[in-house]
Amino acid sequence: MKYGVKEFNTVVFESLKKTDLPFALLTEFPLINNEDNLIKEDIIRILKESGIGIPAYYNEIEYTVNGKVGKYNRSRSGCFFCFFQKKIEWVWLYEQNPAKFFQAMAYEKDGYTWMKDEKLEELIAPNRLNEIKEKFLIQQKDSKENRTTLKLDFDDQEGCAACFI
Secondary structure, three states, X not given: OOOOHHHHHHHHHHHHXXXXXXXHHOOOOOOOOOOOOXXXXXXXXXXXXXXXXXXXXXXXXXXXXXXXXXXXXXXXOOOOOXXXXXXXXXXXXXXXOHHHHHHHHHOOOOOOOOEOOEOHHHHOXXXXXXXXXXXXXXXXXXXXXXXXXXXXXXXXXXXXXXXXX
16 A cells, blocks of 8 residues: 555554654644655755754765765764664764764673674774775765765665654
């Protein structure tokens, strides 16, 4: 069955009511009946035009690795502990806000890690940082050639309900 925007919003809202999330306490949500089909460029434009602006962590910052220049930024949220961060975003956090990075790293204990295949302390080894940056440069080049984007990317994998809403 294919849902329209309103129906999809209703299904998601009803499913959130069955969780322990704060949304479960709401009896109504003002955007349920929204039928606008906004894309990320629309959201950015609306935020900029309204004077609210976009959070600074979405602004691309240049980095250099092995003489090559790339750009990185957050793609989803500003949550320093987001499970859905890409490795390049963990690098961004380490380089742009080390206090928050080390706060996230402190939670990694007793076998608990943010990523299934790597601990944050392993990720920040100099050679590993360069590896991640180089891989991201290749992904950026490929995305430009294929006319896709790596920014504000909510579609490539499932995210948490807070980011969805």
